[in-house]
Amino acid sequence: MTPRLSHLKDLDYSVVQQCMHCGLCLPTCPTYDATKLERNSPRGFVPRI
Amino acid sequence: MSLGNDTLAKLREIVGADNVLTSKEDLIPYSFDGTAALQQMPGAVAFARSTEQIAAVLKLANQNKFPVVTRGSGTGLSGGSLPVSEGLVLCLVKMDKILELDRANLTMLVEAGVTTLTISDAATAAGLFYPPDPGSMKISTIGGNVAENSGGLRGLKYGITRNYVMGLEVVLPDGEVCWMGNKCVKDVAGYSLRDLFIGSEGTLGVITKVLLRLIPKPQAKKTMVATYAAMDQAAQTVSDIIAAQIIPCTLEFLDRTTIRCVEDFAKVGLPLDCEALLLMETDGHPAAVAEEAAKMEELARKNGAKEVRVAQDEAEATKLATARRSAFSALARVAPTTILEDATVPRSELARMIRFVDTVGKKYNLKVGTFGHMGDGNLHPTFLTDERNKEEMHRVEEAFKEIFDEAIRLGGTITGEHGIGLAKKGILPKFAGDAQMRVLRELRRALDPNGILNPGKMFD
Known part of the structure; x- marks a missing residue:
């Protein structure tokens, strides 16, 4: 896990900003489909970073 | 204004404790929709499963005077389903059943949370056709499509969402349930209230069921x-x-x-x-x-x-x-912030409008890509920018002002298919004019005297 965490720290913030929260990740997301909760989708996860 | 413990307890009673979200992590994804650079934190999210639950929620909202913003999948592009700060988001994605497919009358009755793609697929499976195909149709809900009167790629020949809505079940702001429309092709009994609710952007009622018109599938x-x-x-x-x-x-x-x-x-x-x-x-x-x-x-x-x-x-x-x-999506990869607009002009003015967008982009030194529906004059000038760069964002705003002024000058409109919401609230009065604004305000006040539904959107 450690290398991945440091990668997250080094990540340019603009990469996270690339998510324009259009919602097109939702129809293909199995955890969103199962729970219907946005926190379990990519769009729900990205803004929490 | 926060919702308060009493309100939250009653909401849990109405929709069930599992269907009320209040933790910050749960709420963050509901603080925005598909619109760039707009965010507002709600106080709670409630998932309704029936018309009765929605009626009870709206009655409670009138009693305790809290704002309610109806939301489907949150893919709108004008900020229409953006929460009111500390208010309630009423999410309808769990009302996702197709209730009836009537092959004799070519209609389909669905709950508001059914996705556009599900409807389109169900129609196709029956050898029929539901033409409206907004860009987000894979996940957008029909309730949202009706509330925004969404368009799509087939507008020129087949029209838009309005042309396929035969009836609606709506919960009025005071909690009363109202059916408008039916399966009759001809029906001129009274005002066409159904048409008033199509494109009302969640300001006049909560759409709970939709009766859709289907057509034969082109061979x-x-x-x-x-x-x-x-x-x-x-x-x-x-x-x-x-x-x-x-x-x-x-x-x-x-x-x-x-x-x-x-x-x-x-x-x-x-x-x-x-x-x-x-x-x-x-x-x-x-x-x-x-x-x-x-x-x-x-x-x-x-x-x-x-x-x-x-x-x-x-x-x-x-x-x-x-x-x-x-x-x-392709344009969005290029820059951190993608601002998509939908200025629309009569078809005959389209080439002139595209040239104008290009010129304005150059004038303000902005990166702009334009695409859209050439057949119906609905274009999507898309500015590729970065919301952290305040100076550039200001230039984007100035550019949009010029684009909308030109669209109006050419006999066009400020929004072809995305709606007013929050994004274009500022320019609606100029476009609509005093008389229209007065009627809009009076209608809204008559239906929602306490200003419960989607306050602050479309107009004040």
Whole structure:
């Protein structure tokens, strides 16, 4: 896990900003489909970073 | 104004404790929709499962005076489903059942949370056709489509969401349930309230059920792509096609910037050395389709198309259509913030408007890609920017002001299919004029005297 965490720290913030929260990740997301909760989708996860 | 423990307890009673979200992590994803640079934290999210629950929630909202914003999948592009700060988000995605498919009357009755794609697929499976296809149709809900009166790629020939709504079940702001419309093709009893609620952006009631009109499925379809060295040639092709009395189901264009982004993203094999690309589709009876396709190809060549590629099979057709459908996502990859607009002009003014957008982009030194529905004059100038750069964002705002002024000057509108919401609230009064604004305000006050539903949206 450690290398991945440091990668997250080094990540340019603009990469996270690339998510324009259009919602097109939702129809293909199995955890969103199962729970219907946005926190379990990519769009729900990205803004929490 | 926060919701308070009493309100939250009652909400849990109404929809069940599992269907009320209040933790910050749970709420963050509901603090925005598909609109760039707009965010507001709600106080709670409640998932309703029935019309009765929604009626109870709205009665409670009137009692305890808290704002309610109805939301489907949150893919809107005008901030219509953005929460009111500390208010309640009423989410309908769990009301996702198709209730009836009536083959004798060609109608489908669905709950508001059913996705557009599910409806389209169910219609297709029955050998029927539901034409409206907004860009987000894979996840957008029909309730949201009706509330925003969404368009799509087939508007020119088949019209928009409004043209397929025969009836609505709506919970009025005071909690009373009201049915408007029916399965009759002809029905002139009283005001057409159904039409008032279509495009009301969640300000007049909560749409809970929708009765949709379906049509026979076109037997054949032909898809082609033409590329041009100049945008004017593409625009002239469109004019000539209409003048030849052909109404294709799709006439979409991409400009140079968009073509490059799409090719980089989707690798469809689009030529990169052209200024404009036209995606054309005609559908209907096989004989008519063959004739129209041949004529469209001929007109494209006559207007100087560098290349006309006719899809040989369904797979190739889908691939070409995907190029257009992925335009928004493809552009969004290029810059941190993508601001998509939908200024719309009469078809005849389209080439002039596209040139104007280009000029304005240069004037303010902004990166802009334009694509959209050439057949119906609905264009999507898309600014590629960065919301952290305040100075550039200011230039984007100035550019948009000029674009909307020009659209109005050419007899167009400030929004063709995205709605007013929060994003265009500021320019609605100028566009609509005093008389219209007065009627809009009086209607809203009559239905929602306490200002419970989606306050602060569309107009004050």
